[in-house]
Amino acid sequence: MNKEKETKQSNKKNTTSKNKNTSKKNVEEKVTNSKITKATAKETKKKEEIKSLEPSTTEYEYNEDLEEEIITETPKKEISKKKDNKEKTAKENIQKIEHLAKEKKKKAKTSSHSNTSNILLTLDKNRHIIYSFVAGILITVLITIIIWPDRIATLKDGTQPIVKVANKTYTADDLYENMKNYYSVSLLLDEIDDDLLTKLYPEDDEMTEEVKSNAEYYFNMYEQYYGYTEEEFLSKNGFSSYDAFLDYLRLDYRRNQYLDDYVEEKLTDDEIQKYYDENVFGDINTQHILVEVSSSEDDGKLSDEDAKKLAEEIITKLNDGTSWETIQKDYKDKITYEDLSYQSWDASLEESFMTALKNMEDNSYSEEPVKTSYGYHVIYRLDQKKKPSLKNSKEKIIEKLVSDKKANDSNLLYKALISLREEKKIEFSDTVMKSKYDEYCKQYK
Numbered sequence: 001m002n003k004e005k006e007t008k009q010s011n012k013k014n015t016t017s018k019n020k021n022t023s024k025k026n027v028e029e030k031v032t033n034s035k036i037t038k039a040t041a042k043e044t045k046k047k048e049e050i051k052s053l054e055p056s057t058t059e060y061e062y063n064e065d066l067e068e069e070i071i072t073e074t075p076k077k078e079i080s081k082k083k084d085n086k087e088k089t090a091k092e093n094i095q096k097i098e099h100l101a102k103e104k105k106k107k108a109k110t111s112s113h114s115n116t117s118n119i120l121l122t123l124d125k126n127r128h129i130i131y132s133f134v135a136g137i138l139i140t141v142l143i144t145i146i147i148w149p150d151r152i153a154t155l156k157d158g159t160q161p162i163v164k165v166a167n168k169t170y171t172a173d174d175l176y177e178n179m180k181n182y183y184s185v186s187l188l189l190d191e192i193d194d195d196l197l198t199k200l201y202p203e204d205d206e207m208t209e210e211v212k213s214n215a216e217y218y219f220n221m222y223e224q225y226y227g228y229t230e231e232e233f234l235s236k237n238g239f240s241s242y243d244a245f246l247d248y249l250r251l252d253y254r255r256n257q258y259l260d261d262y263v264e265e266k267l268t269d270d271e272i273q274k275y276y277d278e279n280v281f282g283d284i285n286t287q288h289i290l291v292e293v294s295s296s297e298d299d300g301k302l303s304d305e306d307a308k309k310l311a312e313e314i315i316t317k318l319n320d321g322t323s324w325e326t327i328q329k330d331y332k333d334k335i336t337y338e339d340l341s342y343q344s345w346d347a348s349l350e351e352s353f354m355t356a357l358k359n360m361e362d363n364s365y366s367e368e369p370v371k372t373s374y375g376y377h378v379i380y381r382l383d384q385k386k387k388p389s390l391k392n393s394k395e396k397i398i399e400k401l402v403s404d405k406k407a408n409d410s411n412l413l414y415k416a417l418i419s420l421r422e423e424k425k426i427e428f429s430d431t432v433m434k435s436k437y438d439e440y441c442k443q444y445k
Contacts (some may be wrong), residue, residue: 034218053302184433190251193417196424197254211249211394255413261414263402272397273390276357279400280356280393282385283342287316290336293375303350310334311369311376319364324380346396349374357381414444 050055161169201207222228228236239245291311294301300311312326320331328337343349343357350372360366369376388424390397406412418441428434 006067060100140382149236185436188433188437189417189440192421192426193255194247196420197251197258201257203250205251207253209255211246214249214253215245225228255417258420259406259413259416260402262419263405263412267398267401271401272394275397275401276390276393280387280390280397282346283344284357284384284386285381285382286340286343287324288338288340288359289331289378289380290338290374291334291369291376291378292336307376308371311378314378315365315367315369318378319407324365345393346400353377353379411444418444 025169104147109129161171161305163170172260204331219230222233230242233264234242234245237245239248259327289311291307291314294306301307310331317327318324328335343354345354347354349357353372356366356370356379361381362381362383364381366377370379371377410414426437428437
């Protein structure tokens, strides 16, 4: 087969080569014949012209060496004269052509000017009709805008069936409409916030560690209280996977980070100064006795009333001169004693305890029992350090103010995120979704 193919290809090449050579030869012959034919025609024409110019009185001389006719002076003059006539005729023709061209150009210009004048005249005559037409278009557009129906975002192929049950077909549009009614704002805002906040707060090691720690906290809590495994927790809370749960926690982390920045940005210097003057103090060296309150009937602790009476009894003995050390020994089975050492103004102690502590004098006891979530305290204040400067306290003051503002307004996070979306120029194309979002915003204003 290969040999046959090679033979065919070789024959094809040879045939092509022969055809090319033959074609080339034919062309050369045609060119040569053409040249000979043209030369012969040219020579014949020349002789005829010369012959036509010969007068009847023309004298001929024959030169055997040159073997050609020599024309005498008389026909040469005739030739020159005819040549002059030809040149004159040619010049006249050229002048006629130039004249015709000028006339044609002039007519075209006049015609163009005439057409422009006619158009302007037509526009002027019909200007009222034109104005009415334009006004009509503008009014139509205005009315269309005013009475424009709801603009509803639809799926590209909304009629595509998703499922069919009992001869009823459920389409993509059905699913989309239900989604808008029940989950629309929540799902949409999660997507929007995630895009906006990811740009503001790219993930770092701190975020990664915090998110994973929060995930473990939820897993452990649900396992402890409900006996859920990790997979059961994810399934029952609507998360398709562990990574989906981490995405949710990342969004939550970023939202709270933005909230902190949002509140901090709105703080004023006057607020910071006021907080410094009223709340910042030097570290206080502190000890205390706690009389715990019972949280159940069988925990062996005192009731609220009995715990308060015991704390009042201890204060009375201290006022009567019993030493702090003696009280600890005498009531060791009924109390809890702690040496807290130096506590700063931003210590993580309950507010009632901190308020009582900062209002006391050095080397004094609380005049009344101080109630906290743990029970009743008898506080002993030993001494205090110098108050720190505003400069050294400012960062902690800001953290405290942000924390307080967040605690005092449960809707502050939603307000902050609404502000962020407005700042980024949120704009709805779907009027139904816009209406739902407007209703959503109203509840947080």
